[in-house]
Amino acid sequence: MVSSSYSNLLDLATGAADQGPAPAALGALRRRLPSVVTTPGLMEDSPASPSTPSPAPRPRTIVVANHLPIRAHRPASPEEPWTFSWDEDSLLRHLQKSSSSPSMEFIYIGCLREDVSVPEQDAVAQALLDSYNCVPAFLPADTAARYYHGFCKQHLWPLFHYMLPLSPDLGGRFDRLLWQAYVSANKVFADKVLEVINPDDDFVWVHDYHLMVLPTFLRKRFNRIKLGFFLHSPFPSSEIYKTLPVREELLRALLNSDLIGFHTFDYARHFLSCCGRMLGLPYESKRGHICLEYYGRTVSIKILPVGVYMEQLNAVLALPETEAKVAELMETYTGNGRVVMLGVDDMDIFKGISLKLLAMEELLGQHPEWRGKLVLVQVANPARGRGKDVAGVQEETYAMVKRINEAYGAPGYEPVVLIDQPLQFYERVAYYVIAEVCLVTAVRDGMNLIPYEYVASRQGNDKLDRILRLCKPEEKKSMLVVSEFIGCSPSLSGAIRVNPWNIEAVADAMECALVLPEKEKNLRHDKHYRYVEKHDVGYWANSFLQDLERTCKDHSNRRCWGIGFGLRFRVVSLDLSFRKLAMEHIVQAYRRSKTRAILLDYDGTLMPQAINKSPTAKSVQILNSLCQDQRNAVFLCSGFKRCTLDEWFPAENLGMAAEHGYFMRAEEGRGMGDLHPTRRLQLDADCKAGDGALHRDDGRFDHRGEGHRARLELRGRGPRLRVMPGQGARRPPRERAHQRAGVREEHRALRRS
Missing domain, CATH: 3.40.50.1000 (HAD superfamily/HAD-like)
Incomplete structure (x- = not known):
């Protein structure tokens, strides 16, 4: 098992520790000894070896996430070893496959979804490292429960989806013990990173809200680490985020990254607003990139939505199992001219399944012609969290499906088909292929790749076209009805965007998607497919890593000092020529x-x-x-x-x-003058103009005109402009507005003088 920390390597390099053989697992990941820290905050190369210099190291990216992209299979008996396989549904699995740099090596750090006993952890860690380049992080059971199901799912997840903890049923009050477990879990992840990292060459890419304080632990150990963070969930507005008791700790931790990524501009805008309002940090644009200056360090902001892995989708579409499943579903659902509308969601309070069912009920009630012809297939994946809210969503969903089927069903026809068991990926793709419309009514979601997968699946291939009885490429079509509150909505310009809370509007959008002309459906599908095909997961990952490399390229040209304690730690970065003034x-x-x-x-x-x-x-x-x-x-x-x-x-x-x-x-005079000399000269010149515009009187400058009088007072903390109605006929509103504008312009001229 990987057990030695990076600090031990420094001891070995400087001779401060006894020489001994390095662990085999760590030796496989470490290419050479790192630079030696000789000055606080400065990394200096160790003396050159007289031997021939080693070749340039292979570039590496350390990907850190809550879960490894691995499926672990528990052995049937204690004597048998654990078996593992790649999780092909995991986004992180596709980073290496889609990398534009074939030489780039990816190391994954995260937790397994299965509990591993302490005696088995060494063997499991060694097997994962040797075969999959994965380093597992093992958390104590109590810490894992408080960290994931406690702080992540009860505090961060609801808050980032705009749900305030107004009552114990909606997340409860802030629990400091859950926060401490969250910090402790992040520290475990940091220790795993320190075991394998070479800070001079490696890039570290941290994913999602589970690890928001991890950048602080890594930056504290290595001031010039090359660190990127990507948030896959929404980032709430400042009015919502500021209710979090640890708001500043999380913001400062994220700012210890070099590059912070978001799916949409709105999420990035909310983050920048929070930094400005709570930390007083303004942002600026540098050569087309949004940046924050944080204690001399430049923190860049990346805005780019993630995509799907097209190679995997195309491979699954070509599987014989997929073709057989498509033929089976066609026979089951599309007979007698029926049309399939599809929804694929987690059983979660934010996915809007109940709103979708209400819209379906409204559609069948307002348009009787679709009764017996329209089928809504709702795939409900198991919830990732747990609690009363999940149980309530399940109970409500079952009750609504039963009510709709009883009201509008008939022998051999159910308007709503609920699939509440996990599906394999090829089965889900088969449902995409047969669906005429995909419906996503989430009330809040970070990205949601279901529409992307649907569009790519509807493109299909020649064999699937024959099963669907499509003769020409022009007959390929897809229709999307998506919530305006999900991250992929701005990218799909041909989709019908809806407010999921407006049930009547969603029902109208569903009916519109069904009756739209075939040519229009084909044009929208073609436009969406071109976008999805180009902006896949490889495009997203390569763009992020390129920006991370660009942001970190001047690390070696800066002097760094770490200041602060705990989660308020930050690094002060200054130019190499900077010297402290003694x-x-x-x-x-x-x-x-x-x-x-x-x-x-x-x-x-x-x-x-x-x-x-x-x-x-x-x-x-x-x-x-x-x-x-x-x-x-x-x-x-x-x-x-x-x-x-x-x-x-x-x-x-x-x-x-x-x-x-x-x-x-001035120092040679006594008493404070009325104004700076240049301002006084300008005002005196205006007063001598003789047009009655300005009159000076004991620190006041009056502007008198027909129907009004403006007074510029130079007393108190600063100048004040007052516009007061005068004697005479009242002017029309538009003319009075012009007069006020003229007075303000004169005041601005005085301030500029």
């Missing part, structure tokens, strides 16, 4: 200089943030001593009123700027 150097330079300019801010610099803003006697004494030195030019800038600063700092040789520079006082 206090003794400042003192020496101060003593040697003949003239000195000392520029000071007040609130937060000269005085700490506090309720009592007045300076202390010690601060005033220090300022006075600085001002008494003829070689010093001391200037203080503040947002306070000029009268307040005059009262606090009576020193004659102190220059001040009140109200953020709107009023200024």
